[in-house]
Every structure is written in C-alpha cells, then in structure tokens.
Amino acid sequence: MLLDIAEAARLDRSETEAVLHGSRYTEQVRNDEAEAARLGVRGVPFFVLNRKYAISGAQPVDVFRRALETVWEEEQQALPLRPLADGGGACTDGNCSIDESVR
Incomplete structure (x- = not known):
C-alpha cells in the first residue's frame, strides 16, 4: 500500500522500498525521538514553532x-537591520555620494 502511494506521488518505487526496509534514516529518527522526549512530547500531533512554542493535539x-x-511578529522584530531614513545613501543617476544630512 505504501509503495503504491509513493508511486502515485511520483516517488521512485524501488527507492521508496529501500528506505522502508533499510536503515538510512534510523539515526535521524532516533535524534528526533530524543529531542521530542526532551521537549516533553507525549503524543501526536505535536507541533514546535521556532523552537519556542508548542501546540499539542488537534x-x-x-x-x-x-x-x-x-x-512572525517576533521574527520581524529580530531582523538585524532597520532603515532609519529613505534615500540619502542610494546611488541614483550615476551619483553615489552620500547625503551628509542623513548621517
């Protein structure tokens, strides 16, 4: 059934079968399980946003x-640069001088 679903999603059937029967992602899965345990996850679904907020259950x-x-609001506040003035330091008409009044 899973192979049929993978194939319908245009995934390579033999590659999917190798992943399902192999251990290629075992370490990553175990790391995710350990992190979930540290976060106190006890069920699914469980969503972690920005490593700061958790939403548990449906x-x-x-x-x-x-x-x-x-x-989103927190990330926008954390942006490293915020322009203090428009223009003044922009190159226009081939002139790249800086308007001293902007400093």
Missing part, C-alpha cells in the same frame, strides 16, 4: 493562526 485553525502570527 487544535482549531485559529490556534495555529495566532501561533504563526506570534512567531
């Missing part, structure tokens, strides 16, 4: 929306 869409908006 939640309404609004819970995810608010969580994603919170992470």
Whole structure:
C-alpha cells in the first residue's frame, strides 16, 4: 500500500522500498525521538514553532493562526537591520555620494 502511494506521488518505487526496509534514516529518527522526549512530547500531533512554542493535539485553525502570527511578529522584530531614513545613501543617476544630512 505504501509503495503504491509513493508511486502515485511520483516517488521512485524501488527507492521508496529501500528506505522502508533499510536503515538510512534510523539515526535521524532516533535524534528526533530524543529531542521530542526532551521537549516533553507525549503524543501526536505535536507541533514546535521556532523552537519556542508548542501546540499539542488537534487544535482549531485559529490556534495555529495566532501561533504563526506570534512567531512572525517576533521574527520581524529580530531582523538585524532597520532603515532609519529613505534615500540619502542610494546611488541614483550615476551619483553615489552620500547625503551628509542623513548621517
């Protein structure tokens, strides 16, 4: 059944079978399981946003929306550069001098 689903999703059937029967991703899976245990995950679904927020269990869409908006706002505040003035330091018309009044 899984091979049929993989093939329908345009994945290579033989590669999928090798992954399912092999140990290629065992270390990564064990690392994920260990991290989940450290985070206190006890069930699924469990979502971690930005390594800071957790959503456990099936939640309404609004819970995810608010969580994603919170992470987005925090990330925007963390941007390294914020322009203090428009123009002044831009090259226009082949002139790349800096307007001293902007400093």
